[in-house]
Structures are given as structure tokens and as C-alpha cells.
Amino acid sequence: MMDAKAVAILLLKGVGQVMFQGNAITGAFFLLGIFYNSWLMGLAAVLGVCASTAAAHLLHFREKDIANGLYGFNGTLVGIAIAYFFGLGLIAVAAIVLGAMLSSLVMNFMLARKWPPFTFPFVISAWILFVALGIAGQAKLAANPPAQASAIDPASVLGAGIGQVMFQQNVVTGTLFLIGIFVASRISAGYALLGAAVGALVGIGLGAQMAFINAGLFSYNAVLCGIALGGSKLKSLSFAIAAGALSSLILYAMMVQSALPALTAPFVFATWIVLVVKAGIRQ
Known part of the structure; x- marks a missing residue:
């Protein structure tokens, strides 16, 4: 007991x-x-x-x-x-x-x-x-849309991007998450920040609404990709960036096509794909 x-x-x-x-x-x-x-x-x-x-x-x-x-x-x-x-x-x-x-x-x-x-x-x-x-008619799958924005907000991208892993669009919350990650692994904390930045850059490249980018919606899956695949070697960096970028592309496609929220599915699918590629390279 x-x-x-x-x-x-x-x-x-x-x-x-x-x-x-x-x-x-x-x-x-x-x-x-x-x-x-x-x-x-x-x-x-x-x-x-x-x-x-x-x-x-x-x-x-x-x-x-x-x-x-x-x-x-x-x-x-x-x-x-x-x-x-x-x-x-x-x-x-x-x-x-x-x-x-x-x-x-x-x-x-x-x-x-x-x-x-x-x-x-x-x-x-x-x-x-x-x-x-x-x-069962409980509720519609709807959440409050992010506030409109016309310019990139780096603090929001990084803070909310990490916070959105757990549905928290809040810079303070994201900062607390980052501190928690840092306590366990400095490398993981660094990759979390990198992932948030990569996801935002892909969102900008896709021409996504700035409000969604600042809200961290293009970053949170890439944050998880960075943590899951990141490491001290250069190959790990390239795989983490590739998976993060791919996850944001998958998210964009799901936002357009899927009736269900993407959740962390883009992270899972992107990471599985990169792991398969990684295994193929080793062979």
C-alpha cells in the first residue's frame, strides 16, 4: 500500500x-x-x-x-x-x-x-x-477564437506555444511549463523553445492568420516534436526541426479538412513519420 x-x-x-x-x-x-x-x-x-x-x-x-x-x-x-x-x-x-x-x-x-x-x-x-x-447533444466542439493580431508577438508565440500543449493560451502558464521542463532537462527546454519557433515560422510561411500563430496554435505540436526527438547530436536537431515543421503542415491540413479538433495528432503522425525515416537512414 x-x-x-x-x-x-x-x-x-x-x-x-x-x-x-x-x-x-x-x-x-x-x-x-x-x-x-x-x-x-x-x-x-x-x-x-x-x-x-x-x-x-x-x-x-x-x-x-x-x-x-x-x-x-x-x-x-x-x-x-x-x-x-x-x-x-x-x-x-x-x-x-x-x-x-x-x-x-x-x-x-x-x-x-x-x-x-x-x-x-x-x-x-x-x-x-x-x-x-x-x-448526446452535450455541446458543440467550439472554443473561444484568439484575439485578432496584425504582427508577430514573440513572447506570446513562445509562451502560449508551450502552454497550448495542455490547452493553455497563457504566457505565464507557458513560462511555468518551461521552468518545469528545465528542471528535468535543459536540452528538452531548449528544444521546446525551438519547436515553438519552428511551428510559428511554418504558420507564417503558410499565410495563416497572425492571431492563430500568436495564440501558439501552430507551435504546440512542434514543441512536442522537439522534446520527443531532440538530443545533443546534430542529427537530432535536424530530425526535431523536420518533425516540427511537418506537424505544423499536418495541423494546417486538419484545420481545413477535419471536423474534429487536431489535438496532438499532428505531433504523433509527424513523429512517427520521422522515426520511420530515421530508421531507414540507419539501415
């Missing part, structure tokens, strides 16, 4: 793994940033990480993976996403619990086959919930 401190550390590691940092202090900074911007989404994040981690325990998934927070981060994202789009009513709370548990099942399925899951368990679980909640 784990004591309260051990449980808290485990859950915070799960939150930290949203940006692939199995560090409880990182997770604490992430939660602080979310609560700073929205206490509702903060509560939803806590509910999500608790539900997905509990499900992994009850289903006796690999203890080492649970201890590293690998069954916490997708549930965290499910919770925040549901609260962001649908609020935090009774049905939304039930959806968070069910979606977080589903994300753990998908995570275990992928880990057992040694497939790199990244945030795909979150994406597929959230999409299923969005369709179900939409059919």
Missing part, C-alpha cells in the same frame, strides 16, 4: 510525462501553470491523471511503467481536453473518467507491442468522447 506522499509523487510524474519528463517537480510546475490559468482545467487534469493511473493499477499493468508515470499523462490530457471543450459538469466528469481509463488501455496495447505511443492514446480516446458527447 502506497502512502500519500508516494501517491502524490506518482501522479505528479504522470503529469510531467505530458512533455516526456518523468519528474514530480516538473509535474508540479505543470499543474501550477494549469491552475493559474483555469482552476476548472486544473481539477480536470487531476481527475484525469488519477483515473488513468488507477486503471493501470487495477488492471495490473507493468509496475515499472506505472511508476514512471507512463499511464498518467494521456489521462491528464483527456481531462483537460474535455473540460476545455465541454466544461466540467456531471456528464463531462464521467467522460473524463471513462476516457482516461480508455487511454490506459490503448497505452498498454501499444507498449506491449513496442509501438511508440506518445500521446496517441489521448488523441483516440478524446476523439471517441467528442463524437459520443456530440451525439
